[in-house]
Amino acid sequence: MFRRVAIIGGGASAVALLSELVDRASGPLHLDWYTGGATHPGRGIAYGTASPRHLLNVRAATMGMFSRRPRGFLDFAQRLDPQVAGTDFLPRRLYGDYLEDEVAHVLGQSRSRGVDVRVVPFAADALVPEIDGVTVIQGERASRADAAVLAIGALPVRPLEGVDAALVAEGRYVIDPWALLAQAGSDPAPREVALVGLGLTAVDVLLELADRWPHAHFTAISRHGRLPAAHLPVSTVPDDDGGALLDAMHEAPEVRRWLRLLREAIAASDDWRVVIDGLRPSTPGLWDALPMPERARFLRHARWAWERVRHRMPPQVERQVLALEREGRLQRVSGRVTGARAFEGRVELHAWHAGARTPVLADIAIQTVGLDTDLRNTVHPLIRQMVTNGHVTPDPLGLGCQATPDGRLCREGTPWPRLFGIGSLLRSARWESIAMPEIRLQARMLASQMLEPDAAPARRRLASQPG
Template sequence: MHRRVAIIGGGAAAAALLGELLERQPPQTLHLDWYTGGGTPARGVAYATRSDRHLLNVRAASMGMFAGKPQGFLDFVQREDPSVAGTDFLPRRRYGDYLEAEVARALALGKVHGHDVQIVPFAADAVVPEADGVTVFRGEEGRRVDAAVLAIGALPTQPLAGVDAGALASGRYVVDPWPLLAAPPAAAPAHVAVIGLGLTAADVLLELAARWPATRFTAISRHGLLPEPHLRSTALPSGDSAELIEAMLDAPEVRRWLHLLREAIAQEEDWRSVLDSLRPHTPTLWAALSPEQRRRFQRHARWAWERARHRMPPLVAEGLAALEQAGRLHRQRGHVHRVEPDGDGLRLELHPHGGGAHELLHADLVVQSVGMDFDVARTPHPLMRQLVVNRHVLPDPLGLGCQATPQGRLLHEGGAWPRLFAIGSLLRGTLWESTAMPEIRQQARAVADQLLAD
């Protein structure tokens, strides 16, 4: 059992691990150092929003913090409002409230049982793993622990290639949309270009459209398609998905998988039930693909998977449809090749997907909303840069976090570290689906099992 553990990260993944460790009531005293990086512990970026327009894209009944209590979030909100249903998509701020409450409860429980938890409201600057322990540095001060877990969440957003330095200096190109959404300028721009059409872009469009009722929006993506919407009620496959999973594992090739999925969907009332049935098996399926097949998936199928797998709540879909019908939102296909100053605004050079003549677009404000960055080899994140530069961790070859075992042990050139773990986004390349709470709580349980094992 590892008695001294450092948890590095201040978001939901770190909170889930903290809760798992303290809920177990281990027989020996735990000494936990939680490096939250500032801000409100547990909320992180995802659940720090206070806007009721920002909804969870998973139903309330599936958002419990602990693997053993998947309905914990629903129980929490129903104590205040019994009318909430398990199928509801609730505001993300309510989930942040739930995480804070669960952390407070876990800390109180830990105190009763004599465990020592130090909340360090700073980021860890460096981590040095060794075979018999890990040293965590903040400034010049190092603290030796038995094990450390990286739960850092989203890496810092970086501007897209082709964004001119003058565009960045103008303040009219927004790299990270969340500070803008928290406090939009009072002076509304006439025309806003949003780069991206995923779930983050949906949040940006609905919030800014409500704050700036006269503003027009152009949303640009490779295919010009929004995420698919959830059904208002859940849909289950009519049969066992075991046959489909077995067929996919027998032929781990992307083209064959697409054919099998089309066949399975043709037999169902709704395609969503087929995709949802794959969710528990995604790590196994991803592990079955060869490196070349993973690259092929990234190039040709990822965009379709993302918009079908990570769906919008019905209310969000309706809000975006209303903006389009009112003529305030226009979706445009293309690749943003360059962004540079243009008078009082910015000029975007768009290249159509598949070739053709480029187009020019003028916007008063450009908001980059392309989702999470996973590439640790190119990130400015200080801790991840230190780990990569010192070869303590190995970047995933597809830019999907770090190389790791399926159990979350990070790899270096000599193999797996026995005492350095990760959960959440850093395991994207190992598990593929690794950013939503249903997956993160399973990872937290698995890592807690290893940390507390005799």
């Protein structure tokens, strides 16, 4: 068992892991928790929103943070409002309250469980993994831990290629929509707003700004100009366990064949959502079976379609978006945005689709393309330090870090024995790795590994380690 573990990150993944470790610890354990300066550890971007319009995209009953108490969030919500049902899509800020409540609870009970938690309210600046431990550097201080877990979430957003840097500097091309929402008032309100990307982030931004800027008109540009799919008002239960589909997919791990199998399964089912959701628990195994060229093919040809059906809007959110469209306040444009430049005092974007160019003019453009997980060329200081020093290797497809499915981060294909990741860094190894149901499982898996008696491998050099 590792006796001293450093947890790096101030979001929900870190809290889930902290809770699992404290709950399962059976001997003395010391946890150094670097929260990155978060004012409210646990909330992160997702649950830091104050807007009642920003809803969870997962039903309340499955948003528990703790594998031993999967209904934890529902119980929390029902204590506040007994009318809440497990099938409801509740506000994300309520989920943030739940996370903060869990943090307080975990910290409160840690001592009685023999766990000493040191909360470090700063970002870890550098990390040096070795075979027999990890050194964490924060400011002038270097602390040694038996193991460390990176729970840093998504990387800082970057402008798309071709975006004029001056527009970003002037705030007319916004790359961080959450920072904009945290400060945007109603005056002076832009009249023409372009949204670059049309996933769930765009929907959040649209609903909030449509309310704050009641006279604004929105043009949302995305490759296919399609809205994210919506959940059904009632939850659906698979009529079989999907075993035959999974077996067939495992037999031939090729994207083209998988798409054909999926189309057939969907044609034979009452609702396509049942098929998509049925794959969710098995996605890491399927992804693991997919050779690298096939993963690249998936990202090129199927990723956007998959994300659209996998990350769905609650039905009430869909109704609001469709109402904005009916009122003429939302227009959708198909195309790939190839850049943004200033034009006669406004922002000009070009959307390319099927060889044709559609120009879009706006007072402000907001990039809403979702999470960045590409470690190559990131400006995240800790990740830059670790990549530059060769401690970790970026996934060649831009999906976080090279890692094993059980969460060990790798250097040039060789897993470190004491350096782990959770959440978005593990997309390379698990694909589904950013939402709470997956993070909860990863937290449980990591805590079990760290607390098992022979967690620490014998002191030996990895075969590939130089020297």
